[in-house]
Amino acid sequence: MKYQKIQNFINGQFVPSSSSRTLDVISPLDGSLLSTVPLSSRNELDTAVSAAQKAFPGWSKTPIKERVQVFFRYKYLLEKNLKELSDLITEENGKTYSEAAAEIEKSIELTEFACALPQIVGGELLEVSKGIECRTEHVPLGVVASIVPFNFPSMVPNWTIPNAIALGNCMIIKPSEKVPLSMARIASLLKEAGLPDGVFNIVNGDVEIVEAICDHPAIDAVSFVGSTKVAKIVYQRATNNYKRCLALGGAKNHLLVLPDAQPDMTASNVVASMSGCAGQRCMAASAMLGVGNVDHIIEKICNEARKVVPGDNLGAVINKASKERIERYITEAEQQGAKVLVDGRNAKVAGKEGGTYVGSTVIDHVTPDMAIAKEEVFGPVICIIRTNTVDEALAIENANPYGNAAAVFTQNGRMAKYVIDKASAGMIGVNIGVPVPREPFSFGGWNDSKFGVGDITGKSSIEFWTQLKKSTVKWNAEAGINWMS
Ligand code: NAD
Numbered sequence: 099m100k101y102q103k104i105q106n107f108i109n110g111q112f113v114p115s116s117s118s119r120t121l122d123v124i125s126p127l128d129g130s131l132l133s134t135v136p137l138s139s140r141n142e143l144d145t146a147v148s149a150a151q152k153a154f155p156g157w158s159k160t161p162i163k164e165r166v167q168v169f170f171r172y173k174y175l176l177e178k179n180l181k182e183l184s185d186l187i188t189e190e191n192g193k194t195y196s197e198a199a200a201e202i203e204k205s206i207e208l209t210e211f212a213c214a215l216p217q218i219v220g221g222e223l224l225e226v227s228k229g230i231e232c233r234t235e236h237v238p239l240g241v242v243a244s245i246v247p248f249n250f251p252s253m254v255p256n257w258t259i260p261n262a263i264a265l266g267n268c269m270i271i272k273p274s275e276k277v278p279l280s281m282a283r284i285a286s287l288l289k290e291a292g293l294p295d296g297v298f299n300i301v302n303g304d305v306e307i308v309e310a311i312c313d314h315p316a317i318d319a320v321s322f323v324g325s326t327k328v329a330k331i332v333y334q335r336a337t338n339n340y341k342r343c344l345a346l347g348g349a350k351n352h353l354l355v356l357p358d359a360q361p362d363m364t365a366s367n368v369v370a371s372m373s374g375c376a377g378q379r380c381m382a383a384s385a386m387l388g389v390g391n392v393d394h395i396i397e398k399i400c401n402e403a404r405k406v407v408p409g410d411n412l413g414a415v416i417n418k419a420s421k422e423r424i425e426r427y428i429t430e431a432e433q434q435g436a437k438v439l440v441d442g443r444n445a446k447v448a449g450k451e452g453g454t455y456v457g458s459t460v461i462d463h464v465t466p467d468m469a470i471a472k473e474e475v476f477g478p479v480i481c482i483i484r485t486n487t488v489d490e491a492l493a494i495e496n497a498n499p500y501g502n503a504a505a506v507f508t509q510n511g512r513m514a515k516y517v518i519d520k521a522s523a524g525m526i527g528v529n530i531g532v533p534v535p536r537e538p539f540s541f542g543g544w545n546d547s548k549f550g551v552g553d554i555t556g557k558s559s560i561e562f563w564t565q566l567k568k569s570t571v572k573w574n575a576e577a578g579i580n581w582m583s
Contacts (some may be wrong), residue, residue, distance in 0.1 A: 100189075101133040104278045104302055106142060107285040109149035110295025115142060115302065121275050126192030126414035129452020135278045138303040140310040143270070146299040147316050150241040150268035153296030158238045158266040162216045166264050171291035173209040176202055183283060187251050190277045192414030192454070193375050205256040208555065211537040212260030218538070219265070219560055229574020236564035238266030239318040239342070243311045245272045245332065247324040248416055249378045251280035254323050257541065257555050259284070259298065262321075265563045268297045270317065272307050276416055312336040319562065321554060322346065325474075326500070326546045333549040344550035344562055348474040349380040349502035349543065352495040353531060354488065354517055357390045359507035363529065365398035367507070371531025373406045373458045373478035376413045377424075380547070381503050381525070381532045385464075385471055386482045387491035396439070396482065400460050403440040406478070408455035409447030415477055421454040424477030428459055431470040431481065437462045442478060466494050474500070488513060496522045501545030503533055524548065 104123070105112040115136030123133040157165070176183065180202050187198035221235040244258040255271060262269055273281040281300055288298050301307055308328075311317055312335035319342040322332040326347030336343035353371065355364060371383035388396065406412045415421050425443045432438050442457025456477050464471050464481035471481055471494075485491040495504055505527030506517040514528045524543035527533030535541055535556065542553030552558045 099131050099133060101279060104133050104135040104282060106136070106138060106146070106302055107282065107298070107300040108142075108146045109299070110289060112282070112285075117142070123190060123276070123278060124417065125189050126416050126454045127189065128450040129454075132190060133279060135275050135302050137275070138301050138307055140306065143301050143307055143310045143314065146270050146301050147241055147314055149296040150270060150299055151316055153294055154240055154268045157268055157294060157297050160266075162219065162264065162266065165266065166213050166216060168288070168291045168293045169209050169212045169260050169264055172260070172288055173206055173213065175287045175291055176206050176209065179287065183252060183280065186280050186283060187277075188413070190279045191248065191251050192416060193378075194411060194413045197375050197413065201250055201253045204253045207537055208253070208256045209260045211556065212264040214538075215261070215264050215560070218557065219564075221566075226570075229576070230570065230572050233569050233571065235567050236265065236560060237567045238564055240267065241270065241317050242267045242319040242563065243270045243272065243317050243321070245308055245311065245320065245322045245324070246274055248274035248276040249375065249380070251277040252284065255281060255284060257323070258321050259288075261555070261559045262563045263293070263297060265560065267563055270299050270301055270311065272301055272303060272311060275302065275304055278302050308332060309335065312341070313339055315339075317341065319343070320345075321562070323554070329549055342562065344548070344552065344554055346380070346542065346548050346554060347546055348476075348500060349382075349547050350384050350472070350474050350498050350500040351382060351503040351505070351523070352385045352387055352491075352498070352521075353383045353504070354387045354389060354491045354495070354506040355392050355395055356488070356506065356508040356510070356513060357392055358509050359392070359395060360509060360529075361395050361398050364395050364507040365402045367529070367531040368399050368480060369402040369406060369458065371505075372480040373403070373412055374532065376415050376456065377478035378415060378476050379532070380543075381534055382476075383480055383505070383531050384475055385494075386480050387494060388482050388484050389488055389491050390486065396460075396462065399480070400439050403458040403460050406458040408442075408445040408457050409450060409453070412455070412458060412478060414453045414455050416454070418454055420476065421456055424456050424475055424479060427470045427473075427475050427477075428461065428479060431461055431464055431468050434465075434468055436464045436468065436470070436481070466497075472498065488516065492517065492520045496520070499546040500543070502543035502547035503527065505531055505533055
């Protein structure tokens, strides 16, 4: 085993879990054993929540300009340790080094936004009648929780950690049991950056801890990122317990490709979108809607896809079950009449036989009723559905229950605007395959890709992590000055 057993991080210390239940942490790159992760019990969550509750009065009363100093130092530490952090992500998640490094760069950008919060979060003040002022201020909630998935071991936790904590909350995070190593490193960097004990806590675990978070009376808000199936469970359970909850789910992102699209740019964008991070991104292109004759672009897409080589510029998928699921979708579609133009099944990487690789895959003539056309595949696969018109393509996109992202490739501005207006997704790209809004813009989908109000990052997250206090103050000593006094 390459690393020591994973421990929880409670009240500023790494502590061994008392649970006897553990899981192996396996590297998707070669199947080697990296560590073991404890599946903690409810008692351990209670201890973490108590530590966070104890830290809250001091932290929430620290002025925000002082609180963000921790995140200026944390940002510097992310930059300083970029290589080590990226290597760790690659090992536990299986993505390539450059994808892992991009994840740290994005974590840095997220932290920069948190550092800027004092410039953004100020409340309002207005003299509403003579001598009387109304004032608003954003007040932290208390103890908040963040439950995260496996596909971005650093970026997704950093969607929530800097903003929630800089805004004065104390946090419990539940890492994905598949990638717990990066989170432990994040904890040590936050400590090194000077975050007071108890403000940030990690409780490793599985369903039991997630349920305990949703039920815990002292946790005020729960953010969740993961599959739609679990997002619905978490949203229902947390809100049923009267908690504020924002739960981001899975995705099925459609790219509309029009015949006038610039062929080289479109082909490289489509392939980058569907195969980046081995297709394990909630923003990955999954279904391409080819409108009219786009054969010349499909040919280029296939050429680009063949340049994506497992173990070189294409990472591994998270585990054997994932690889089997992805390959099953491809085989089923083929059996139902779709044409596999570039086949990534049975990919092998020499010297890494224990790794779980799927090659870049392009499937043409998929029909909207096939499972591969409707469901989240979460692998480096693009299925092409042919349509005659943009409206036909939009009808397919609109009918899908998800709504994270959609994109259109065209040089016609009027058509681009038409798709922006009609697509039923929270994030739209024009000639961009992965339309992730960058700070200060916020990230969040629609429909079954997100449950709850607002977005998880950027300015929108301020509303989620705080509550507004409204005070009305009379400075005027005179009585009966107006109808309100
Ligand atoms: P997942 O839903 O299996 O797990 C997410 C978290 O929930 C993990 O911490 C896990 O331990 C926990 N969990 C799993 N099953 C549970 C259950 N039955 N009850 C309670 N908790 C449970 O997701 P994953 O496989 O880790 O991540 C991939 C999914 O996340 C994909 O669907 C992807 O689209 C989605 N995702 C969405 C976004 C977004 O912004 N919308 C971002 C990243 C990932």
